[in-house]
Amino acid sequence: MAVDITITDEVSAINQKLAERIGQQKFRIWFKNSTRFTLSDNYLKVGVPNPFVGSWIENHFLVDITAAVTAVTGSAKKVTFNIEPELSGSQRPSQLDCQAQLVQKAQNKGTRSKITAGQLSSRPVKMTLDTFVVGPSNQLAYNAAKSLISDEVSPFNPLFMHGGYGLGKTHLMQGICRAMCTAYPEARWLYVSAEDFTNQFVLALKTKKLDAFRRRYRQTDLLAIDDIHFLASKPSTQEEFLHTFDTINLAGKKVVLASDAHPKMIGQLCESLVNRFVSGMVVKIESPDFKTRCKICVQRAGAINHHFDEKVIAYIAENIRSNVRELEGALLKLAAYSSLCNEPISLAVARQVLAEHI
Structure with missing residues (x-):
């Protein structure tokens, strides 16, 4: 009781x-x-x-x-x-x-801001491939992302990345878009979530602006869609995306997708889409190993202009293993504590401050 x-x-x-x-x-x-x-x-x-x-x-x-x-x-x-x-x-x-x-x-607010933007990208793109920490858990995905940019015609389509929460899928997608801007300044690219795609498709149907919606999505050199598993249980939207993918693919353009699960593990996704997804390159991103987690901690610490002792970095990396965002949260908490208390972060202090996380 x-x-x-x-x-x-x-x-x-x-x-x-x-x-x-x-x-x-x-x-x-x-x-x-x-x-x-x-x-x-x-x-x-x-x-x-x-x-x-x-x-x-x-x-x-x-x-x-x-x-x-x-x-x-x-x-x-x-x-x-x-x-x-x-x-x-x-x-x-x-x-x-x-x-x-x-x-x-x-829907209205998001669509207005996205459609009227001069740049096709409808989501902020801040991350780059240069800041992506590479390790055994994500090496293949990173190499695939670099290959997608360096080759004018992609050797695979789509690039489908899947893995758990906070492992770097979004970072890689944004990095690809940023690299596309640098390598091909005139290229037309679009980075959205599957929810954005769905909401804009529904709005286009209601407002009878389907032609404009299709031109926007299909006349791109690169279409990057995050959280593609959101299309599950939405047959009409799946059919629309199927035709969108086929149009882009036939034109020799590029598609990058990210999901929490392998295409075959996404429930209530039509067979035609699953077949399209697995016909490209499907790459799983695993949880980073200890050495990679240490590198991530050092890099993130540098990004917030804070230096941590190697023992503190090792302590965090050893005890927080699930995803990168938890590592970042721990580092931010230690940095905030150090700043507010005007106290350097020793291993003992780190253990005390992160007791509720570890």
């Missing part, structure tokens, strides 16, 4: 912390009566009423949920989403209306 009470208290605290991070309005619209949090071992299971709400929450609030869980439990937990249809009955009509209005506003 005591364990159940403790878990219930933690879930309540996670909800409270999440509401503080995203604001009461967003929490009320997307989480109150819409979700059910369940703590289980190293997981936080998020029950959602339907795939749409689950996808929206995952794409817009996953970072906040993860941060809230870590703040309350003192350790990072994997967040998973489960469909619980009984939650649909808990949602109020006004709540559903608010969700629909927010989605529409996001």
